[in-house]
Amino acid sequence: MVIIILIFLLYSVGHHSTSDDSTAYRPKEEIGMWSETENPVGKFRRYLETKGLWSEEEEKNWAKDARKQVPVYHFVIYRN
Numbered sequence: 001m002v003i004i005i006l007i008f009l010l011y012s013v014g015h016h017s018t019s020d021d022s023t024a025y026r027p028k029e030e031i032g033m034w035s036e037t038e039n040p041v042g043k044f045r046r047y048l049e050t051k052g053l054w055s056e057e058e059e060k061n062w063a064k065d066a067r068k069q070v071p072v073y074h075f076v077i078y079r080n
Helices: 028-036 040-050 056-069
Strands: none
Touching: none
16 A cells, blocks of 8 residues: 655635735735646646646546536525
């Protein structure tokens, strides 16, 4: 058995609440950097792609299969 531990440094790119303006205490460039280039999920995906362990085709197949496995619920609102 192989045990793999992944540790990601996360950064909240959004505001903390609807009344919060996070650009008041951090620059927009910092937020942009974390949402585009420093995003840990995106970085990990790029790493897997460079190692030949993941591809766009595998991504499409995985997403298609996941949609089949996750039930979709439709809620109907009845009005009198």
